[in-house]
Amino acid sequence: MQIKNLLLRALAIATVGASAMFVSSAPAMAADPYTTVEPAQPSDTTGKIEVLEFFAYSCPHCARMEPLVEAWAKTLxxxxxxxxxxxxxxxxxxxLQKLYYTLEALDRLDLHAKVFDAIHQQHQQIYDAKAIAAWVQDQGIDAKAFQDVYNSFGIQSKISRADELTKLYxxxxxxxxxxxxxYVTSPSQTGSYEGTIKExxxxxEQVNH
Incomplete structure (x- = not known):
């Protein structure tokens, strides 16, 4: 009987542990699928409605949702x-924030998805400037050309704007x-990556009616 009780207790602990792992692996769902931005923010692109994708290369949820965002972008x-x-x-x-804007400036956003893949699929530790420079060189980008842009005032200006937008939104x-x-929506509000794109x-459509 004692052995049976110990086995049941172990099974209960394992079940709770598995449930906790499952919950943490998926976005949580908020009460509302979006929030309203107050005050509303103007577009930085003249004559265009902007959709801003706030992301981080180190974010696993961003890596998973990126293909869905790319597919949706083609339908806009x-x-x-x-x-x-x-x-x-x-x-x-x-x-890593500087990396994105440097790739953009060098017209090498074809490497955008590869950064996610390197970090989350290949588990490469490209989090600091030295490791990033080595990885970029492996992708065929000239080291000096990359460093000149990476450390430029233009990139710092873009980062300042990104930081400002993060606060404003x-x-x-x-x-x-x-x-x-x-409006702002996210997987933590909708409960799924697909639900975020739908929302x-x-x-x-409300903004662009």
Whole structure:
């Protein structure tokens, strides 16, 4: 009987542990599928409705949702533009934030998805400037050309704007999608990556009616 009780207790603990792992592996769901941005923010792109994708290369949820965002972006009307905004919630995230804008400036955003893959699939530790420079060189980018842009004033200006947008939109987690300067939705609000894209589309239709 004592052995049986011990086995039952062990099974109960294992079940609770498995449940905890399951919950933590998926986005939580908030009471509302979106929040309203107050005050509403103007577009930085003249004549276009902006969809801002707040993301971080180190974020596993961003890595999972990125293919869905890319597919959705191809369906957006001509008066809508998707802009990616790398987020740095702390100093340790700054170098990867700079990486995105450097790839953009070098017209090498073809490597955007590969950064996610390197970190989350290949488990490469490309979190600081030295490791990033080595990885970029492996992708065929000239080391000096990369460093010149990476450390430029232009990149720092873009980072300052990204930090400002993160505060203006009150972004507390990634990934998050801001629609037309008026709404923000995310997997933590909708409960799924697919649900976030659907909610973003619905909000976009409201803004673009």
């Amino acid at each position: 009307p001509e008066n809508v533009v998707l802009k990616q905004v790398p987020v740095a919630f702390n100093a340790s995230m700054k170098d 009150k972004i507390e987690g990634t990934p998050s999608l801001a629609i037309g300067g008026k 973003a589309q619905k909000l976009l």
